[in-house]
Amino acid sequence: MRDIEIRGKRDVELQCRSLNEWHKEAAVINYGMIIICQKGMASLRVNFSEWELKPGAVITLFPNDVIIITEKSDDFLADTLKYSASLLREASLQLEQTVYSQLKLDRCRTESSTLTSIINNMFSLLKIYFDQPECICLDQLVLLQLKAFFLGFYDYLYRNPKERKEEEASPRTKEIFNAFMMELENRFKESRDVFYYADLLHITPKYLNTITQRMTGHTAKTLINQYVILQIKLSLNSEQKSAKEIAWDYNFSDLSFFCRYFKQHTGMTPMQFVKRNIE
Numbered sequence: 001m002r003d004i005e006i007r008g009k010r011d012v013e014l015q016c017r018s019l020n021e022w023h024k025e026a027a028v029i030n031y032g033m034i035i036i037c038q039k040g041m042a043s044l045r046v047n048f049s050e051w052e053l054k055p056g057a058v059i060t061l062f063p064n065d066v067i068i069i070t071e072k073s074d075d076f077l078a079d080t081l082k083y084s085a086s087l088l089r090e091a092s093l094q095l096e097q098t099v100y101s102q103l104k105l106d107r108c109r110t111e112s113s114t115l116t117s118i119i120n121n122m123f124s125l126l127k128i129y130f131d132q133p134e135c136i137c138l139d140q141l142v143l144l145q146l147k148a149f150f151l152g153f154y155d156y157l158y159r160n161p162k163e164r165k166e167e168e169a170s171p172r173t174k175e176i177f178n179a180f181m182m183e184l185e186n187r188f189k190e191s192r193d194v195f196y197y198a199d200l201l202h203i204t205p206k207y208l209n210t211i212t213q214r215m216t217g218h219t220a221k222t223l224i225n226q227y228v229i230l231q232i233k234l235s236l237n238s239e240q241k242s243a244k245e246i247a248w249d250y251n252f253s254d255l256s257f258f259c260r261y262f263k264q265h266t267g268m269t270p271m272q273f274v275k276r277n278i279e
Contacts, residue, residue, distance in 0.1 A: 011084035012142040014123065014130045018076055019069060026068040028230035030238075032088040033061040033080055034149070036119045040076030042069050044108075047181075048216040051108040053078070056116040059108040063088065064185045066230060079123050083142055091146035103153055118152065176201060177215045180208065188228050189250050194220045229265045236274050243270045 019035075019042070021027065037053040044051045044059065045068045051059055053076075061067065063085040083091075109115050122145050129135045183200050191197070197220065198205040205220070212220045228250070235246050247258030262270050 011087050011139050013082040014080070014126055015082070016077055016079050019072070019078060019080075022067050022069045023072060024068070024070065026066055026226070026230060028064060028066050028227070028234055029061060030063055030234065031082055031084055032063060033082045034119065035059050035061065035078050035080050036116065036123070037076070037078045040073040042072035042076045042078075044069050046107065048218075052110065053108075054110060056113070057108060057110040058112070058115050058119050060103060061107070062104060066227065079120075081123060081126065081142070083146065087139060087143055088146070091143055092150055103150070118149070122149065173211055173214060176203065176208075176211050180212065180220070184224060184227055188224075188231055191251065192224050192228055194224065197224070225265055229262070232262060232270075233266075233273065236270055246270075 016038070022044075035053070035058070037055050037057045039055060042053040044053055046059075046061065046065050048066075050070070051057075053059065126142065126145060129138060129141050135141075179201055180197055183197055187197075187200075194205045194208060198208045201208065208220045212218060212223055216223065218226075232246065232250060235241070235249070236243075239246065241249070243258065244255045247255050250258065252258040252261065259269050262268075262273070266273060268276070
């Protein structure tokens with residue numbers, strides 16, 4: 001797996017990509033992204049929900065999303081706009097939380113010619129600026145386009161309330177699962193223990209497992225370990241720290257325990273993982 005981090009002076013990137021880095025290997029992202037499929041087909045799983053991408057389909061990704069492409073055609077290509085988490089926060093600052101949550105729930109549109117046209121035109125406009133090496137305002141230009149995109153989505157839902165996607169799980173089940181995932185996103189370095197997260201949610205570990213299995217088909221422990229391993233991989237790839245320092249950051253008792261944990265879930269040591277990604 002190659003976890004991608006936005007680097008360099010710019011907080012934004014506009015590219016045409018095959019997204020091979022997500023093919024059959026999960027990644028956790030630390031940025032936001034809008035993807036529009038231009039060619040071919042792909043099955044993209046985001047946080048345990050599956051989305052089918054075909055030409056014209058638009059999907060929006062958010063920081064801390066867990067991504068994997070389970071299948072894709074050899075000719076699959078997509079235009080992607082990638083932006084930092086800080087830029088996303090600024091773009092959605094005045095957005096109602098219910099609309100932001102709805103966008104995360106209904107993140108993919110496959111049959112909307114209007115949305116396809118909007119994103120294609122937005123990308124075409126931004127490409128003019130990206131192709132100018134002397135352009136010094138790319139971040140602000142992308143910020144303004146993101147604000148327009150979010151406001152357009154808000155306007156669309158306001159005018160078409162029947163288009164809002166209904167959640168399949170009960171409100172209580174969804175509420176607990178979302179709360180668990182939020183706590184995991186915020187506290188994954190502190191603990192990998194199911195009892196710890198169940199206690200934060202004021203429920204029993206057994207009930208938490210029931211909720212996660214109902215929502216994803218996996219136990220809470222499996223989700224915790226998967227998420228922590230993905231974050232460790234991201235840290236190993238992007239942080240200028242030794243394995244010992246990362247082990248300390250993730251609250252492991254010592255380096256040996258950290259290495260055993262990582263190898264148990266990946267089949268390689270942290271150093272072997274780093275070496276593989278450098279080669």
